[in-house]
Structure formats: C-alpha cells, structure tokens
Amino acid sequence: MTQILEIRGLSRRFGGVSAVKALDLVVDKGELVSLIGPNGAGKTTTFNMISGLDRPDEGEILFAAEPIQRLSPEAIAARGLARTFQHGRVFANLSVEDNVLLGAHTRLRAVRPGWPLVGPLAELALALVRPQAVKTEEEALKAEAREILGLFGDRLTPRLDHAAYSLSYANRRRLEIARALALKPQMLLLDEPTAGMNPTETAEMQALIATLKAQGVTILLIEHKLEVVMQLSDRVYVLDDGAKIAEGPPETVRNDPAVIEAYLGHSSVGATTPSAEAVAT
C-alpha cells in the first residue's frame, strides 16, 4: 500500500487555544479513515489545513509525497483533493448540474490551456469562440455529471436544472458529495456527510460511501454517528481537545478507555478532575 496523505506534527493555535496539537496521521491509497472526537476536538480545523483554507503553525502535510501545507486551496484541489463542508457550501443560485460541473473545474483541459502568461486570456477567448474540442469536453463533462448524480438514485437527477437553494438540506449534502466526486479526486475529505439526515437517509448515505470505497476512492471521513464510522472505516483516529488520543481499527478504538472517557465525560472514568469535586460541593 502506498501512502496518499501523511501528516506530521501538525499544530494550529487560535490565540491561546491549541485547536490541533502535534497531530500525526496517515492515509493509504484506497483506505477509508475516519476522524472522530467530540465537538471542538479539532477535526474540521485539520480538514481546513489539509485543504489549504487554513495554515498550520507547525508541521507538515504530504499529499502524494509532496508537501502542500503552503499551497493555496485552488492548487491543492488541482492536485486531486476534494472536500465537502460541515455546514454545506453548495453554490446556492446555481443549478444542480452547474454545481457538479464546477466540481470538475480543475479537469477542464481544452478550454484552459496551461499556457504561461497568455493562459487566462486564451481561456477567455476559447470560452467565447468555443472550438469543437471545447464543446466536446463540455458535453463529456455534462454526461459525467449526470452519471455522478445517478449515484444518488432519483434524489437529484430529476432536479438537474433546479437552483441549489431550492433543494432540501439532505439533498444539498448529496449535491456537495456529487460536486466533490466530479473532481475525480485522488482523495476525498467528507465533513459530516450524514449531518441532519434521518435514519433512512443516513443508511442511504452510508451505502453510497461504501460504494465509493469499493470503487477504490480514498476517503478521510469526519462523522459523529459512530455506527456509520464503525461499519465503514478501515481505521479510526480519535481526537480530543486537539490531540490524538487513540488510533486503530474500529473495534480496538471502540473499547479504548481514553475514547470512552472523551465521549462519555471525565467523571465516568476515575473522576480525577478537580472541577467534579467543585460541582459536588
């Protein structure tokens, strides 16, 4: 197995608060790794640093063996990393189809020749003139977008030209994943894909993620629903208060005392914190 993502000694502080403390994390190609932990554990901050929206104070992020921690989000996307957002960030006034096509932006070749200096102007000209190659590329991407939307059954396909703001919350989450898939990612970061979904929808989403995994997509997943995590993950990292407290296969992590403490509260394991006594008196 080859590593696709390797994080070494990653730290991020906001003012006096350490959101992420010296995190080490590895994801192999084709693996599904989950990142879990209570709210405020630093999961989304880690995602933001991987995707270039935030800069680490210390540490290194290697994507396909190259450091990316100083790259812009657009450069990281161009290297084949796609992400979804915790609270959903679809392009609200754009159609479902356009949202998915935008996911494929980094894959536009015919209309975005990477020529130095004149590249941007050439792109503008090609968008206006639209030679056959550009049309073919656009058509191919449209066909592919429909195919991707087909993964979600008839949830999104009938709404191809609906504006994203008109979709239900769950459908917007689905659309985000569709958009990410259109990037043909080397690796996919999913930030709470089942948030706000009912049990049926959650099961549906879980099945979809399982399908993606079976297709060989490498996935780093943040998820609060432990059932989903346990059934899908190859390995699990547990964060608490910015630091990694456990890692390993789901079964091992589930029974780890540190994890139980982090999830169920400090008093349940040995009540060592002074604050518990203060409350008692």
Add this chain to the structure above:
Amino acid sequence: MSSFIDYTVNGLVIGNIYALLAVGLALIFGVANLINFAHGSVYTIGAYIGWAAITFLHTPLPVTMLIVFVACALVGMLIERVGLRPLQGKARIAPLLATIGLSFVLDQVVQLVFSPDPRAVPSDLPDWRLTIGGGSIGAMDILIAGVGIVSAALLYVFLRFTKLGFAVRATAQDREAAQQMGVNVNAVNSAVFAIASALGGVGGLLVGMYYNHIDPAMSFQATLKGVVAQVIGGVGNVPGAIFGSLLLGLVESYGIALFGTTYRNLFAFVLLIIFLLWLPNGLFGGRSTVHTEPLVGSFIAPSRPLRVPRWAIWALALIAFALPLATGAPYLLQTLTNAWLAALLALSLTLISGTAGQISLGQAALLAIGGYASALLAVDLGAPPIVSIPAAGLITSALGTLLVFPAFRLRGHYIAIATLAIGEIVSLVILNWESLTRGAMGITGIPPLSLFGHEIYSARAVYWLCLAVVVAMALLQSRLLNSHFGRTLRALREDEIAARSYGIGLDRYKALAFAFCGFGAGVSGAITAHLYSYLNDQTFNSQLSLLALTMVILGGMGNVLGAIVGAVALVGLPEIFRVAAEYRILIYGVALLLLIRFRPQGLLGAV
C-alpha cells in the same frame, strides 16, 4: 513657519468636522453593520437648515445649532426607518444600496427646496484672531474645536453611563444576544441614527460657516471623507474615527500646502486605498478581526429569471434597428443613442456586480479611461476613430483591470468602497495630470465619428452604430455566460471559499471579468468622447456609476437583456417624457429604494 502653524490649525479644524461625520458613521456601522451612504446628505441638510434659520429667522448661533441638531436627528431616524429597518434579513449589501438611493432623494430634495445655487452662511462670531507663534487662530476655529471636544465628551458619557448607551454597545457587540436580553434593537438603531445624523448636521453647519459657502453637491464628498476617516481608524471604532479624522484633516492640509488644492481629495482616496489593502482593520481595529464573513454578500436575490423567448429578443432588436426608418426625429434618436451608450456601461457593470458579485461603485471611471484614451489618440496622435475607439477599449480593459486588481482580495462593503475610491482617483488623476489630460480645461476639438474618412454626423447613422455595438457586446456577453466561464464567475460570487476549494483562482477570474467588461465600457466612453467633441474630468462622474448600478438592479443583476432594459428605462424614458432634469435624480433614487425593498431581483430576474 507661520504657514506651518496655519496649515496645522486648518488641518485640525477640518479634521474636527470630519470627526463629526466619521463618529456618526462609526456608531451606525457598530450597531447596524452598515456604511451609511446617506450620511453626507444629512450633513448638507444640516448646513441648509442652519442657513435658513440664520437667514430667515435670524437665530443666534446656539439656537441655530439646536434647530439643526433636532432636525437632522429626525432625518436620521427617517433614514433608519426607510433604509435599514425594512431590509433586515435581506442581503447584507441591501441597506448600503438603499442608503445610496436615499442620498439621491435627500440631495435632490435639498436642491428643489433651496435651489442648486451655492449659498453663503452668515456667521455672527466676533471677528478676532489670536496670534500664536507666526500663525493665528480665529473664533471659528475655537468654536469648531469646542464643538468637537464637547460632542466627543457627551458621546462618551452617553455610551458609558446611560442605559441607552449600554444598549447601543450591547447591540454593536451582538445584535441577536442583545435582542434576547430584551433590548429593543430597532429603538437602538433609531437612536443611533438620530445621534449620528445630529452630529453630522452640526458638522455641515460648521463647515458652511467656516468656508462661508454651502451647496447641495457637497454631500457626496462628505460621505466619502467620513468613510475614509473611519477606515483609517478602524471601521466601527468611535475613538478610531476621531483619530482618523484628525489625521485625514492634517494630511489633506499639509498636502494642499505642498501640492495645491486640486490634490486635496487625491490624498484622501489614496489613504483609503492604502488602508483598505494593507491595514483593513485600521489603526485601532483589532488585528485578528476576521471580517470576511459578516460583510460578504452579493446582491443576488434567489429568483427565477424571466425566460424571454429568443424570437422575442430578435424581434425587439429588429424593431430597434428599424426605428430610424420609421422616424427621423433627431431628438428621439439621440436620446436612444444615449441609452445605448449607457447600456454598454450597464452591461459591463452587470457582469461585475451581478454575475461576479463584486459591487462596483466606480464603474464610470472605465468610461473616463476609454473616453480620454480615444480622445488623446485622436487629438494628439491623429488616429482615426475606427482605430482609436477599439484601441481605447483595449486600453481600458488593461488599465481598468490593473487599477482594480489590488482590491480583489476585498469583499462585500469593502470592495464597494474601494471601487468608489478608485473611481474618484481616476477622475482626480485626470484633473491633476495636466501635461497629458489638459487638467480642468478638458480636451476640446475631439474629431467626430468617422468610417474610412467619411464622417458620421446624422443622428440615424450614430444611432445604428451605437446599437450595433450594444448588440454585439450583449451577444458576446451572453455567450460568455453560457460557457464554463460564466458558471465559474457565478460560483465565486456565491461562495469564494467553496470556489477556491474546487480549484477556482479568484484573482484570475475577477481579472478576466474586468478585462472583458472594461472593453465594452471603454468603447462606450470613447464613442461618447467623439460624439461630444469635448471631455473633462467631470464628464463621467461618480453619479453616473451609481446610476449604472440602479439600471443594473432594475434590469436584474447579471441579466444581459435586463441591463439594456434598465438603461433604456432610466436614460431613455425620462428624456422621452421630458421629465425635468432636477426630478430625474429623484426618480432614480426612489426607483432604487423601491427595487431594493420590493423587487431585489429586478424586472427580468437576477441570473
């Protein structure tokens, strides 16, 4: 040495006046997250009410000030009631646009009531001067300083020790939480607008007495100066606003001493740009305040654009082309020609502010660049218009993009202010770069339009030419919107973070959008130059930028056909129905207000 002291005193006095404006703007921004573009109008109203009281009622100064204070407080409450309260929950930029509409209305009402002529404000202050060192201080200087200090002290006491002051500070920190704790946020807003406007009005009165001159056009510059002072001090920061005002006053005063009066405003706007780009939180703002989120927001209302069938569009175009065959009335054709030229500007703005979501308040500067480029190429180098006009388009495209490029990292309100400032800077550079632009004299004798040596004079020919350019640009723009490029621009408008995460380089696409629309606007300015045969730094003023924004909102943001409809409606119709010029601006202002309130998606829908 003596002059140094005089310039310092003058700078501090002007700084005090700016402070009266900037403090109000800061208070309003604090509670309402709004840059109140109608603030300068209140200042003008204060000056005129003061003038009227002194002239007609012969009131002594304290009574005059009290009248101004109360009257402007009422105007301020009106602004809050019309411009802010009904727009809560709408796009963040909506109240800002509404206050622009209000400023049109208020300024025009002042003109209608008091006539556009400048007035002298009589002052009953004793005419003595105190000599200090080599300079001197007059009673007026002391009065202004006194009013500034007393207002600051009263404001401090109010914010610090009164119940309403607590409520104001609580609302400024967290509007929702204040509301939950039982603070009547609307009452707070109303009170803040009243206080801010009362101070601004007194500032207007004082400045009228100081210069012994007031005119209705002074409000726009006043708003801008207040905004600049506020940005220097940190937006929404009251002590910062005072400090920024004094600094701005001094910089302007010394700048005038060194370079001359025409440079005064240039300093203000260059300072503004410098601060926006390198110190966006000002001197007193917290360093880590991330203001990317609270102020984002393009003005795009969720809507379905009206689908106009293709044949209908072609039929309209055909009718437009056939019109000169049916009527030779030069007045009608000239009016519509003006509308076509305005439509080119609106097309460029609808791409920037609609499709790409970057609210630009300085779009007319592109016309100015295009007009001057073509005029200078024709007059100085003897280029025929068929060469100079497209060349002007390209020059505008390049220069416009270059000028606005540093502002690309700004968002929401800040990009609106920055484009406004860049627009002002362009016209001030034109005014001051005399060796190239002939300065205030303007360029005369620009050759008329011609094609291969044949001059185009007839109203018909000019009409057809302009219409053809509009149709061509509209077709190109529609084609662009249907491509990956249009979708990319709309994506960065909707969510810059998500767009970047999907590989969209923001600078690249914003720059390309400006490059494209700079061409159309530049051509429009160039044709205008050849039609008028005369240009100066005021031919394409900031009012035109705001008018263009109204057209674009009227038609529907981002909507190509809508931009043309908006231009015809706002430039063509008032002319055809011969609405008197002084009522036109009033109509524009009211139209803008009604649109923002009741139909933000415009006539044809935002795209």
